[in-house]
Amino acid sequence: MADTGTSHVVVVGAGITGLTAAFTLATRHPGVRVTVLEASERVGGKILTTPFAGRPVDCGADAFLARVPEALELCEELGLRQVLTSPAERSALVWARGELRRLPAGLVLGVPTDMDALAASGIVSADGVARAARDLHATEAPAGEPSGAPDGDGDLSVGQLVRGRLGDEVYEQLVAPLLSGVNAGDADQLSVAAGAAQLAAAARRHPSLVRGLREQQAEALAGGADPNAPVFYGIPVGTQTLTDLLLARLTAARVPVHLSCPVEGIEHRGTSVALRTGAGTVEADRVVLCTPAPVAARLLAPLAPDAAAGLGELEYASAAMVTLAVPRAALDHPLDASGFLVGAADRLPTLTACSWASSKWAHLADPDVVVLRVSAGRYGDTAALDLPDDELVAALALDLRTTMGLSAAPVAHRVTRWWDGLPQFRPGHLALVRAWRADVAATAPGIVLAGAAYDGLGLPACVRQGRHAAAEAAATPIA
Ligand SMILES: Cc1cc2nc3c(=O)[nH]c(=O)nc-3n(C[C@H](O)[C@H](O)[C@H](O)COP(=O)(O)OP(=O)(O)OC[C@H]3O[C@@H](n4cnc5c(N)ncnc54)[C@H](O)[C@@H]3O)c2cc1C
Structure with a gap:
């Protein structure tokens, strides 16, 4: 789409969606000046990698779908394609009828x-x-x-x-x-x-x-699809490399990325939009709003009350991702899969899924120590997240004993709680999203909505939305 002249676009939220939008604006739309405002002290949002048992291990997303091309294309553009890896184990298990x-x-x-x-x-x-x-x-x-x-x-x-x-x-x-x-x-x-x-x-x-x-x-x-093509890709040094690289590219392009800078209010001032932050007001021609739905609802309430009301009703699930290091000798299983899910008729007290990270990813393989990424908590049930770390780890160890014969306490653990981390799409969601976008376009022109709450929560869907939002913000004529 053709740009319509120099303009200032402010991207609110520096998760993968907002960073992709800002990067796309900075690299593909030379007539646009971009600023990013991020509430927390880091970029990446739900993407986070920290060291665990001596290696970078993801606290959230650790893979993305290959079938939906946008994330792969972004990796190519960032020079990450060569380092991408696919799971060493392609099959998975399910805890069903008393067995894995x-x-x-x-x-x-x-x-x-x-x-x-x-x-x-x-x-x-x-x-x-x-x-x-x-x-x-x-x-x-x-x-x-x-x-x-x-x-x-x-x-x-x-x-x-x-x-x-x-x-x-x-x-x-x-x-x-x-x-x-x-x-x-x-x-x-x-x-x-x-x-x-x-x-x-x-x-x-x-x-x-x-x-x-x-x-x-x-x-x-x-049509030529390769049945053996990888289903997922991962980044050996951690998924956060993707958002770190986007930040580095934005910095190189002199795009200001303001951290610890939550947007507290948005209002129209004539043909421009004013964003109120703790550090002052930022004026923009257009805004790409890439926050979770509750924040978008609050910011849009005075401008687009119908969309805001709908966004405010979108439900979220909370989940804990508990990373454990376990002595190999303490597990009674060959670990010849990427991990296991839990059948609905065979629910365990706490554990909802377990990824065998050191089997799934060759770069995490270790003959002596097994790294497990264990999930707990589900929509409407936050009891596991409410437990103190040591009690949560002990509860998960009991479930691992039931399923995998774990016979010793984990030697290290890391608990990441993703409160309200995962939007829940009810039937009719996509029609609602269309209505919210139409309402915002009509009553709050210049504001574009993108992110996990809208057209899909996986990384490729977020990247796609970031790309589309950038094109829309660059193309929308200034009112
Ligand atoms: C545990 C877990 C595992 C997952 N695993 C996978 C996986 O394996 N593969 C996959 O494809 N996807 C996975 N996902 C989903 C995926 O990680 C997320 O949907 C995606 O990262 C969301 O990106 P986003 O940019 O839309 O939102 P977010 O990452 O939530 O970013 C929104 C940003 O907005 C900022 N913000 C909030 N309020 C304000 C404000 N007022 N002003 C300014 N900034 C604000 C936030 O701080 C945040 O940085 C997983 C998610 C979770 C929680």
Whole structure:
């Protein structure tokens, strides 16, 4: 898009979304002057890497999807492509029916496309396999499944879709653990369009969800997709390298990045926008607002009350990421996977998922010490996060004893609490986002919304939104 002349764009929030927006403005839109205002004393937001057991280990995101290209493209632009790595272990396990069992081949977001592999996995009962296989013969979508626009009134929850098509067991033992692992949420309340778009597309093309997914796979292969291509990428020196590099590029481009500078209010002054901070007021022609939804709601309340009210109602889940170092000899398992999820029918008292970081990532491998990234807490349940660190670690060690035979206390631990860290997308979310954006465009012109609360919370979705927001802010004519 063509720029419309020199203007000042202020980016609020220096997580991956805001940094990408600022970097894009600075590098692709020479007519734009950029300033970044960040509330905390560091950039990166939910991306954080700190040393643990002598190595950089992520406290939050440790991988991003390869299939959605934007994060990979940003890494290329930053010169990170060569260092990217993919998981050394590609398979994962699930704690189901009293055992750690390997996820069957052919899963798409937890939905099995190979019924023989599903049966052999032992994750669901024979009745559960038979119920799932009935989907293959479906001639019409189950009664009650909405038929409207998939990202509008045709949206439904992942639970509604998968329970209706393949039955409760597949949903509870495979799909729910996998998707709940992404947003610490309840997949019975997760929008298919916003949280599992691939399932939405498959469900639309065929009354059998499995056949719809198989058709998608066949088409991708016919189009030249490599079935052995990595599904995820990670950065060996830590995901924070991405946000650190963005900051370095912004600094090199002389873009001011003000830390410990929370924006406290936004108002229109004639054709410009004034942002009030503790250090004074900053005038901008346009604002890219990349904060979590509650902050955006507060800042927009006087300007776009309808959008603000909607944003204020967006729910979040809190989760703890507990990193443990455990002596290899204290674990009774070959650790030949990237980690394990927990089936909904087999919930553990505290642990919700466990990534075997030193098996998953070659750069964290160590013959004597195993690094585990253990998750606790889920939407509506913060009991684990409320525990003091030592009690939380002890509770997780008990669950690791149940699942992996852990026989000794961890030799080191690090607890990271992500309070309200993960937005929850209910059915109809994408239609709401469109309405919020339309309201802001109409009543608060010059303000662009982007970030995990809107079109997807994964890193590629955040990067994509940062790119789009930058293009929009650069192109919007000054009122
Ligand atoms: C535990 C965990 C694990 C995850 N794992 C993965 C993963 O493996 N792969 C993946 O793709 N994604 C993962 N995610 C999701 C992903 O990390 C986040 O969705 C993404 O980083 C959010 O980026 P953002 O820039 O939109 O928001 P944030 O990172 O939340 O950034 C918002 C910024 O706004 C700032 N801010 C707030 N208020 C103000 C204000 N008033 N003024 C100025 N600044 C303000 C905040 O300080 C923050 O820096 C994970 C998330 C969590 C919590």
